[in-house]
Amino acid sequence: MADISSNFLGIKSPNPFWLASAPPTDKMVNVLRAYEAGWGGVVWKTLGSQVKNVSSRYSSVDYGRHRMMGFNNIELISDRPLDINLKEIREVVRLFPDRAMIVSLMADNYREAWHELIMKCEDAGAMGFELNFGCPHGMTERGMGASVGQDPEIAKMVVEWVMEKATIPVITKLTPNVHSVVPTGRACVEAGTNGLSLINTIQSITGVDLDTLVPNPFVAGKSVYGGYCGPAVKPIALKMLTTIAQDPLTSGVPVSGIGGISSWKDAVEFMLLGATTVQVCTAAMNHGVRIVEDMCEGLSNWMDEKGYTKTTDFIGKSVQTITHWEDLDINYHHIAKINQDKCIHCGLCYIACEDTSHQAIDIQRGHPYNDYSVKDEECVGCNLCKLVCPVDDCITMEVHRVGPEYVNWKEYQKLGLPLNDH
């Protein structure tokens, strides 16, 4: 059986699944439940500046009947007294010494505040820190959270303060509310951070209530931009993670991946694009901490199937497949093929292609069932029909190279090869 344990900067955990700094890691009772369920570690909800939270705090984007495809919160960092948090952290570490205990920090914006918080947390038994430079709501109005992460210079300064004091590994959590996470990532690495984590939540409005006309979540007739997360943000997180994995400087530190991870498959994708561990919040808030059971089993089974014995066998393996558009092979061509035995005659491929793409699907009207087939010469291989088809493997993409040799756009132009004539 595969070994799914993780070693992140020397912090060991029985699996790479950590609960992210968020409501599920705010209290000992939650964290103990998570550890009993099998989570490999937690990032304790952010400690630091004193706050008070409001009601309500969350809202979501549903799709069809699927709840919480996207999730949004306006909750601030831990609103409990620091002493209680530290006491509970100490107790949890005593009860579960084999799990990763990372503490998220967001001190007020001066060196001493950070130093004092670091000392207290190390004393309580923290195994590592995660610097919250990402929270995009509330704290930003005080010049904290994402306000720090959005400015590489400020981020660098704070990391330097932290590195002066910390004796345990420091992970800096990056905000996605920037055009690129790389500049801040680089600044933090230059300042000495031992690792990075990303992404934090994305500023958002999840929707407007069509009766009250007030956006969600509703707080006494008003709302505020919240932090967006959940499955909807996964593609954005994967992209940002990959940019960190590709940069020569930031790729030198380990990364903990975050953003819409709900299953072992999501986790594997993050790991393939460079994450050593992954952090989860929304999926646990949606279904409870029990989801970790399948995450562990699924990861282990997949690794066995693929012949990986430890996670480092595949971490980062897909990074090199992300290239520049201009380097893609223009001679690669594939076209759709509809398996008539599997087709259920729903017509979704036809109408999508006909109305919005390349009119490459032929229809034979019947009663009540129409038959559909691909016009090979019209198909550009866009995948749309395959994507809308409700039957797995009914539409497959078959490779029909235009030429045997690799030709990219730059060469294509140089060679003066023809553009599409339709």
Next chain:
Amino acid sequence: MSVKSNRLSAEEYLQNFEDIHPPFDSYDAAAIEANRCLFCYDAPCMKSCPTSIDIPKFIRQITTENLKGSAHTILSSNIMGAGCSKVCPVEKLCEGACVYNFLGETPIHIARLQRFSTEKAMENQWKLFERKKSNGHKVAVVGAGPAGLSCAHSLSREGIDVTVFEKESSGGGLMTYGIAAYKVTPEFCEDEVNYITSIGGIDIQYNKALGRDFSVSDLSEKYDAVFIGIGVGMARHLEIPGEHLEGVVDAIKFIYDIRTQEFSATPVGDKVAVIGMGMTAIDAATQAKRLGAQEVTIIYRRTQDEMPCTEHELNIAKLDGCHIVWLAAPKEIKGENGIVTQLVCDKMALGVPDSSGRRSPKPTGETFTIHVDMVIKATGQMPYEALISQNSLGHKNGKVTIGNDLKTSMKGVFAGGDCVNGGKEVVDAVQAGKDGAEAILKYLANLS
């Protein structure tokens, strides 16, 4: 053994005749189902609906919480969409065509979803259709059944003043008088008729029967056009000895009685034989059982492969404990003192296909006898041949003859529904009424 009424307690009747297809309890329940719909293009379900309801659209409108739009989508194609959601044999229409069947998955519960939206419309009395200003044309419709009401509604929308003549004291036709009580209640039928006529411009004259109170030519003189939607009449005769005996009843009459009086007032035998395997035969058999008959046997001269009812309907009968005898045809009904005691049947075998394409049954020479005290005839209904002849309407074996323009042999007189086709589904009649209205509008436009 005897035929008697009042066999069960009030609670038992209530339980036996409660709604067989319970509705969705909540929007959430409907939305879960609605979200399974794939929203097919040129959807097979829609193409399998005689009224061509845009099913993917109305279901999508449920998912977007546009219930008013959903009801409008349904009712603009089928003004009896609420009733049809309860009585349509959807297994051989929309749901039977659902593409999920190819995946071996339960098809979308289209009828239940349709019921959800249309019941909301009726409950809330949503005014979904605007009648155009009266244009002075007057049209008479004979029969307030599905064909007549559908025709009347389509005409009224276009500003025609419509008078409907109905021989019964309520509208709805077969819906009200000829379908199992556990599918639709009389109250529902009345509500549906009222909802349809709430558009205005439709005056229903009840207890006015063609032939008794007026003739088609009377109407032709007073109205710009006439639509005949009188349906079909009583059950076909078996043409066998003993048919006159007491205890031999007509399925249509039997169901009519159940629908027009207390359940306890309709008499039923201890041992009942039902002849036929159409929807009406099933309705009669299951309701006989539900009225308290000890034994109900359905006799059909062909096999399950040829039966006209759906498998779903057959299963209702089986679950009600009805016996099914395939390949048997009534040969003689025997009685004592003028009262039925036995049914003698020929055992049949299938021969070569007949004009309907189904293999035709032939007697094998063997017979068997079952002891019964009631025989219900449900082998199809007979057109009102005499009535149609008296009114000088062209017909074939009693079925009114119409051309492609839906015109009968009389000028300005149109017809549609069961009286033309000999008896099909409610939904077919609704479409025939729509088609009739369209033909009448065209006719009126050429007049003026």
